[in-house]
Amino acid sequence: MSRTIKQLEGQFHRIAQLDHASTFLSWDQMVMMPDGGNAPRAAALAELASLRHELLTAPAMGDWLSEAESEVVSGKLAPELLPHVREMKRTWQQAVVLPASLVHAKVLAGSRCEHGWRKQRGENDWKGFLENFTEVVELSREEAGCRQSAAADDFATPYDALLDLHCTGDTQALIDRVLAELRQELPSLLQEVMEKQASQTVVDLQGHYPLAQQQLLSEELMRMLGFDFSAGRLDVSMHPFSTGGKGDQRITTRYREVDFADALQATAHETGHASYEAGLPEAWQSFPLGRSRNMCIHESQSLMFEKQIYLSRAFTRSMATVVKRFLPTAGFADSDSLWAAQTRVKPSFIRVEADEVTYPLHIMLRYDIESALINGRMEAADIPAAWESAMQHYLDLSVDGNHAIGCLQDIHWTDGAFGYFPSYTMGAVNAAQLMASLKQQHPDWQAHFSRGDIAFVREWLSRTIWQHGCELESQDLMSSATGEGSNAAHLLAHLRSRYLDESD
CATH class of the missing domain: 1.10.1370.30 (Neurolysin; domain 3)
Structure with a gap:
């Protein structure tokens, strides 16, 4: 295994640990956590999202990925590793187009909106929901704009760029x-x-x-x-x-x-x-x-x-x-x-x-x-x-x-x-x-x-x-x-x- 691949795998392994922590903190937030814990939990999840983003978009990542691709093309690495490198690069590309501040803001806004929705749905409170939801929409539009601008040839509309996050590879x-x-x-x-x-x-x-x-x-x-x-x-x-x-x-x-x-x-x-x-x-x-x-x-x-x-x-x-x-x-x-x-x-x-x-x-x-x-x-x-x-x-x-x-x-x-x-x-x-x-x-x-x-x-x-x-x-x-x-x-x-x- 090349040094470059080992460096990439080490970084993604660290990211996986943050993903693990976020997954179970989010599960607890939606299943077990008392209402009073939402603000500090949202802050903790936003911080984890920011740390994840920093690791994924570290300056060395782009260089490592370019080197890994070259090693596969040149035959230094086995062609079987091409999907491994491809998916690491895809994950990096999806993250590097977003500023860390946007990632942090989206998590906070989403936590507030989801937490409020739990009560607002039961009370048929569209007006109350709209107060939080408007910010979510604005941030999502900002994200969609960032993603479309970074890959204009791939995404005909801002919505296409968000669709690709969930239906990756299945075009509009x-x-x-x-x-x-x-x-x-x-x-x-x-x-x-x-x-x-x-x-x-x-x-x-x-x-x-x-x-x-x-x-x-x-x-x-x-x-x-x-x-x-x-x-x-x-x-x-x-x-x-x-x-x-x-x-x-x-x-x-x-x-x-x-x-x-x-x-x-x-x-x-x-x-x-x-x-x-x-x-x-x-x-x-x-x-x-x-x-x-x-x-x-x-x-x-x-x-x-x-x-x-x-x-x-x-x-x-x-x-x-x-x-x-x-x-x-x-x-x-x-x-x-x-x-x-x-x-x-x-x-x-x-x-x-x-x-x-x-x-x-x-x-x-x-x-x-x-x-x-x-x-x-x-x-x-x-x-x-x-x-x-x-x-x-x-x-x-x-x-x-x-x-x-x-x-x-x-x-x-x-x-x-x-x-x-x-x-x-x-x-x-x-x-x-x-x-x-x-x-x-x-x-x-x-x-x-x-x-x-x-x-x-x-x-x-x-x-x-x-x-x-x-x-x-x-x-x-x-x-x-x-x-x-x-x-x-x-x-x-x-x-x-x-x-x-x-x-x-």
Whole structure:
């Protein structure tokens, strides 16, 4: 190993330690920390972000990366190290374009906005939220401008530059192409499904389900999906999420006493995220090469677990007896009635509770708004009106001034994560495509799912996705696993199969 590579790896190893500390301080902030601790916690996280930025943008880094690239090109270093150097350089480039003061300010503003949102959403307080959110938008626009200016040939708009942080390697042109096909096909598909389901009698799963029993049920589902509780845990938060590090995966979900199904889907979703993180190549865990490819791939893993596995009719056969064991009063007679109740399609207000057919419409709404916001075609104060118009256009619904079920429902914008939302629909497309390939290779998949056995899925995903880390670009990774890049046709085929043919 060359001296240059050792110097780079040493620096990235130090950065990884700061990332580890920030990850668990942030988890505590969102799950366990009392309200009074927010200001000092925000200051600590901002300081860690500044230190990370200083290490990543140290003057020597650019020289080391140039030397490493030259060594690979000249043959001094093995060509297998090219992805390692490429990903270190990509991470450095994403950081070096931002001044440290902006990085620090963004963390502080995001912490204030997220902390205030917890209360403001429940109180339908858009005006109070806007005070903090306006600063987040201004700083995000500044960041987008910095990134676009540094790579004008790569980013046609400021929003493109932020999109690349979350959907790295998946261009806006690709995402627009995927969404265009879905925009064309989903409205008629939605009507077909709703007409088909209108004649069906479905059990009502609502009842009284003690939260302690729901927690035990979620934990059992996680075990069925292969989660290792010696290397992780499940907690409760206002918005379900997954975070953590090697050997310590943290999942959160949320419960409602009157309904157990939403919590189970959220738990399955976050278990998919955690499984991907736990399966990344251990030898590269301190380096960019050992990280997840992008959020479009990450969301494909969570949606594999939630939609392709948990919600399948076959897996429901094994799940039905488990639900009855923990929640004996659950109002379904058999697995078919449980499956039918969990696969109802109906336009609704809340994204995280939306069905598979309408979910992409929720994403299109947010994608349209956030791209206009970052590109300066809309101001933060305009969002409620734009949201209302889009809800009527996409879902024929009106929030009627109830921002808690409208533009205040999501956590993503509070810290400036603009460009994240498209990864959900790209993830759904990728998940359906991956599952189609898996089914071809394992024609007996339904028999396995009916027994609650998904070990073969985890082995296949480990081999085709998880162990690659960032070795391949996102579309190359999809092509390697399925034979083609992301293709919306697979999601549409999956939706027709499940909701029209009921052959899933």
